[in-house]
Amino acid sequence: MLALRDLSVTFRGYPVLRNLSFDLASGETLGLVGESGSGKSMTALALMGLLPPGFEAKGSIRLRGTELLGLPDKALCRLRGRAMAMIFQEPMTALNPVLTVGAQIAEGLVLHGLMDPRAAMAEAIRLMERVGLPDPARRARSYPHELSGGQRQRAMIAMAISCRPAVLIADEPTSALDVSLQVEILALLREIRAETGMAMIFISHDLSVISAMADRALVLYGGLAMESGPVRPVIDRPAHPYTQGLIAAIPRGTAHTHRLSPIRGQVPDLASLPPGCPFAGRCTLGDARCAGTPPPLRSGLTQIHCHHAEPVPA
């Protein structure tokens, strides 16, 4: 349903995203994993056609056969919120403080011509009940500041699913919430996904969240897909040295017996990325060839971009 082919994003000539390709079917969830600055959020914004000024996208994004790149803003406006919706990290600032929560949820329904304002408000209240907001009829008349962080994130989800989008992009939807709330929100998203059959792109730096939510995982580093494939092999039997390092770095509650094993070095500046593999300077297998030549794509149980590592045989 959604197909990315060789999507590249550059900012003033610097690569932000390099030749990203993936497919997404209805009801399927793709987990995008990566550190800050790896290009996760840029992928989301490129999909929505809302890259900040100065960023340029090349390649192809097809949604149900329609090419999105190069589509005029007017046509994109009809798709945003309707065919694709997005929720993001900061529920505290993502709601307009001077409009009631109900009005903001109903807005999309009216905008996309699905309902008249009165029916949209009734639907907004129904949606608020669906996402587990208490006393929805009263809450619909509340302003965002009267809601807690978790409630606001629920309201954001109600907004995003109001028009029953085919694809929901969730950009770190639980990172700003308490752990107990995270679990509730993730469960809610899973329920809604099952009900509506929408496809989901779930962006997170947290591998445990990805393993709980995604069917497939794609590990990004420096704008390049390091490893991708079904979520279990990517997490349980990673082939790429970066994925291996990422998983080894997760604290396991054994700090008193084992040292934590961080990935050495730092995430490189976008401007100083080598032309080859972005992970070259930090990789345990890295040599001169890595920095100079882009790594080839090799397929096995998972797909990896690497000169050295062998993919786990399928």
Place this chain on the structure above:
Amino acid sequence: MNPAWRHPSFRVGAILMGLVLGAALLSLVWTPYDPAEMRIMARLRPPSAQNWLGTDQFGRDIASMVLVGARNALLVGFVAVGIGLVFGVALGMLAALYRGRLIDEAVMRALDFIFAFPAVLTAILILTWFGPGLVNAVVAIGIFNIPVFARQARGATLQVLAQDYIRAARLAGLSRPAVMLRHILPNITGLMIVQGSTQFAFAILAEASLSYLGIGTQPPNPSWGRMLNDAQTYLGTAPHLALVPGLAIAIAVLAFNLLGDGLRDLLDPRMKER
């Protein structure tokens, strides 16, 4: 009790504005005398049972003139602020939307040019060009109000544009103009109303100044500023002539300044009671 009443500035401002508004409305249906009627035998009378606030040098009833003057003052305020608000907010939001581009620079520098001259001086210039009179005075004050609102609207719009919920609105499929109207305008309305209230006070004062100089409201149409001018000659013998219109101007200006002060606090939805 309405929470607005608990705000002291708002309460005092609202009462004073009610006083001015009441006087203006009353003058539409009733005044003690015809404010233009001259009774030369009853000139320069101090306040009495016949003439509550006395009479001026032509024997005109001052109470009647002050009432009609309130009407003119409010009219000037509404129209001058209206001109400034409509054009200023539109230009300011436009400039913010195209920040840093030619249209932003062109609009804001043109408005800076107007703003560079003192308001009353600009008004005098316009009035000497187009001729004195109430209508021209109102337009002149209104034009000066445009850059005031435009600057505030631009700054406030830029601030709102940087918020996540604007991105969220765009992600929900709203076009840029729709975002402007649905999400940005309501966010800056409070600020604009507050500024409007302050500019209202300023407009009343500016009209009084222009009329005092003789190029605003023309006789026989009464104006507080003109009354002050007329009173000047008799300041020693009949001080009430200056005191009454002076007090009226002070009350009106104070009313709108206090009101603006109170509204600034009250219109912030974060201040609303839970």
